[in-house]
Amino acid sequence: MQQFEEQDYTKRFSLSLWKKILGYAKEYHKDLYRLALCMGISAGCDVVFPLMTSYAIDHFIPTLDHAGSTQGVPVFVIVYLLLLAVQVYTIFRFLYLGGKVETGVCYTIRKRAFRKLQELPFSYYDRMPVGYLMSRMTSDTQRLAETIGWSLLDLAWGSVMIVAASITMFSLNWKLTLAVLIVVPPLAVISWWFQQRILHAYRAVRKTNSKITGAFNEGIMGAKTTKTLVREEMNMEEFTALTHEMKRSSVRAASLSSVYLPIVVSLGSLATAYALWQGGQLVTVGGMTLGVLQVFVNYTVQFFQPIRDIANTFAEMQSAQAAAERVMTLLETAPDIVDTPEVEAVFGDNFHPKKENWPALRGDVEFCHVDFQYKEGEKVLSDFNLKINAGETIALVGPTGAGKSTVVNLICRFYEPTAGEIKIDGVNYKERSQLWLQSNLGYVLQEPRLFSGTIRDNIRYAKLDATDEEVEHAARLVNAEPFILKMEKGYDTDVGEGGSRLSTGEKQLISFARAILADPRIFVLDEATSSVDTQTEQIIQHAIQKVLSGRTSFIIAHRLSTIRTADRILVIDGGKIIESGTHQQLLRQKGAYYNLYTNQFQEEQAMEILGGAAQA
Numbered sequence: 001m002q003q004f005e006e007q008d009y010t011k012r013f014s015l016s017l018w019k020k021i022l023g024y025a026k027e028y029h030k031d032l033y034r035l036a037l038c039m040g041i042s043a044g045c046d047v048v049f050p051l052m053t054s055y056a057i058d059h060f061i062p063t064l065d066h067a068g069s070t071q072g073v074p075v076f077v078i079v080y081l082l083l084l085a086v087q088v089y090t091i092f093r094f095l096y097l098g099g100k101v102e103t104g105v106c107y108t109i110r111k112r113a114f115r116k117l118q119e120l121p122f123s124y125y126d127r128m129p130v131g132y133l134m135s136r137m138t139s140d141t142q143r144l145a146e147t148i149g150w151s152l153l154d155l156a157w158g159s160v161m162i163v164a165a166s167i168t169m170f171s172l173n174w175k176l177t178l179a180v181l182i183v184v185p186p187l188a189v190i191s192w193w194f195q196q197r198i199l200h201a202y203r204a205v206r207k208t209n210s211k212i213t214g215a216f217n218e219g220i221m222g223a224k225t226t227k228t229l230v231r232e233e234m235n236m237e238e239f240t241a242l243t244h245e246m247k248r249s250s251v252r253a254a255s256l257s258s259v260y261l262p263i264v265v266s267l268g269s270l271a272t273a274y275a276l277w278q279g280g281q282l283v284t285v286g287g288m289t290l291g292v293l294q295v296f297v298n299y300t301v302q303f304f305q306p307i308r309d310i311a312n313t314f315a316e317m318q319s320a321q322a323a324a325e326r327v328m329t330l331l332e333t334a335p336d337i338v339d340t341p342e343v344e345a346v347f348g349d350n351f352h353p354k355k356e357n358w359p360a361l362r363g364d365v366e367f368c369h370v371d372f373q374y375k376e377g378e379k380v381l382s383d384f385n386l387k388i389n390a391g392e393t394i395a396l397v398g399p400t401g402a403g404k405s406t407v408v409n410l411i412c413r414f415y416e417p418t419a420g421e422i423k424i425d426g427v428n429y430k431e432r433s434q435l436w437l438q439s440n441l442g443y444v445l446q447e448p449r450l451f452s453g454t455i456r457d458n459i460r461y462a463k464l465d466a467t468d469e470e471v472e473h474a475a476r477l478v479n480a481e482p483f484i485l486k487m488e489k490g491y492d493t494d495v496g497e498g499g500s501r502l503s504t505g506e507k508q509l510i511s512f513a514r515a516i517l518a519d520p521r522i523f524v525l526d527e528a529t530s531s532v533d534t535q536t537e538q539i540i541q542h543a544i545q546k547v548l549s550g551r552t553s554f555i556i557a558h559r560l561s562t563i564r565t566a567d568r569i570l571v572i573d574g575g576k577i578i579e580s581g582t583h584q585q586l587l588r589q590k591g592a593y594y595n596l597y598t599n600q601f602q603e604e605q606a607m608e609i610l611g612g613a614a615q616a
């Protein structure tokens with residue numbers, strides 16, 4: 001998805017955005033103040049040390065003007081050591097606090113973002129690619145936390161350092177200070193100019209790098225497809241172009257850095273040389289002590305460091321602003337399916353349900369004049385009406401893209417009607433909480449999702465307090481046990497990430513068992529048995545009839561032989577119900593269902609004959 005590719009950031013520094021982000025770091029405000037204080041004290045020590053040296057030079061060392069004396073040396077040593085101890089302690093504190101703030105802020109933002117992801121409805125995930133969300137959750141939050149933890153503190157350190165050093169220099173000799181500080185404005189401008197470009201170049205490197213990782217990924221995952229399509233050469237060319245770009249941007253970043261540093265050092269040295277030259281003259285005529293000259297030289301040598309830090313911090317913050325903005329967008333996304341405050345007050349929210357107020361769900365479902373569209377202007381359903389009584393088994397059939405899955409998605413409230421209403425047990429489902437409905441739903445999808453863990457864990461996922469006996473009973477009902485027992489560790493076999501070690505059919509059986517265990521009032525099977533063999537499917541059919549009697553169920557299946565026993569079959573085309581009735585009734589009508597059924601029947605027979613011929 002092109003529109004989600006990382007954009008280069010050229011926007012201006014936005015204070016309001018950072019204020020908002022800092023709002024998310026509220027718990028750490030105290031630590032931040034402490035951190036700034038430590039940085040300030042540490043910078044103060046850096047300013048005081050040259051003054052101490054200056055005192056030592058002027059008082060303890062003999063010169064032409066005065067004889068050296070050792071009086072006061074012990075006090076001096078003690079003060080010096082104390083100061084050193086203070087600085088060592090503040091350094092220890094700010095490293096500790098910086099780390100604490102960084103991990104803490106990262107933790108807080110990730111927790112919020114994760115919670116947000118739990119709240120957002122299906123439609124959000126239609127729009128957002130997984131990779132995009134992953135990098136919001138990981139690298140962006142990390143980047144933000146780093147910036148808040150460290151960059152702001154560099155700012156504190158640098159400012160204190162510059163201000164304190166300037167004041168001291170002015171108080172010692174304002175003329176020389178002015179002369180020396182002339183290099184500061186060009187230094188600041190140059191630093192700002194370079195730091196921005198250097199950061200920019202490094203970002204380009206990172207971006208290309210993630211593209212390369214993506215290409216590796218596709219190259220490996222899609223190796224089979226590549227080979228069958230004979231695309232090796234093209235892939236190679238694309239990859240070479242990427243790595244070439246990587247080389248170019250890396251070299252650019254390196255050259256910028258290599259030009260910047262010498263410039264800064266030379267400017268600093270020029271200032272130092274000037275201070276030495278002018279100050280030296282002053283010393284010879286007696287206008288300045290050697291100690292004070294030493295202070296000047298020391299400060300000017302040190303001066304460029306904070307300036308560089310500050311320039312770097314601003315550039316860093318400006319570029320982290322993109323990350324900040326993306327994370328904030330995620331955190332501030334308003335879900336389009338929400339329970340009203342009145343509903344929440346009675347039924348509770350997703351994290352704190354008030355189950356004592358939940359009415360029992362019977363399972364009557366009614367669509368009243370429902371319109372629905374995924375995208376503006378592309379209506380999938382319009383004025384859709386349907387009434388189903390509790391306990392009925394409804395089959396939905398029809399061509400690809402007809403709107404079958406859409407109908408059941410609406411029933412589950414994964415999406416809401418854009419007009420009209422859906423009633424469950426005679427009440428518009430928006431008047432009850434999402435969790436109430438979804439706790440009473442069992443949903444088995446064409447592409448089932450399992451979670452890392454054992455088969456047992458995965459079945460139990462729907463009802464955490466189920467006993468082993470209940471879990472195994474559910475598995476037996478859907479005929480999943482034979483394959484489970486064949487696995488190395490039976491029910492305790494690890495299914496791999498997302499169930500990657502199982503076949504699609506096996507995953508379907510497990511999600512089936514999971515749905516049965518949940519004991520839902522409404523059952524939705526969307527192509528749930530499309531990947532299991534016909535024999536297993538028949539066994540599941542029997543199980544369904546046994547387990548589902550008395551519950552409302554919706555079955556979508558391409559294989560029509562599996563839905564013959566449904567109480568009602570709805571033929572859907574173009575978002576409309578074009579036929580409705582039992583298998584027998586619809587066959588007698590000789591309409592769309594009849595055609596679908598006879599076609600499929602003939603196909604199946606032809607396949608059987610072909611299969612038989614091949615075996616013979």
Ligand SMILES: Nc1ncnc2c1ncn2[C@@H]1O[C@H](COP(=O)(O)OP(=O)(O)OP(=O)(O)O)[C@@H](O)[C@H]1O
Pocket residue numbers: 126374375380398399400401402403404405406407
């Ligand atoms: N998440 C989505 N975003 C945008 N459009 C969608 C989305 N899901 C489905 N559609 C569109 O809505 C229409 C109905 O799709 P639906 O998935 O309900 O069909 P279906 O009958 O279940 O088809 P199939 O038999 O292939 O599963 C299609 O035109 C499809 O392109």
Ligand SMILES: [Mg+2]
Pocket residue numbers: 404405406526
């Ligand atoms: Mg579908």
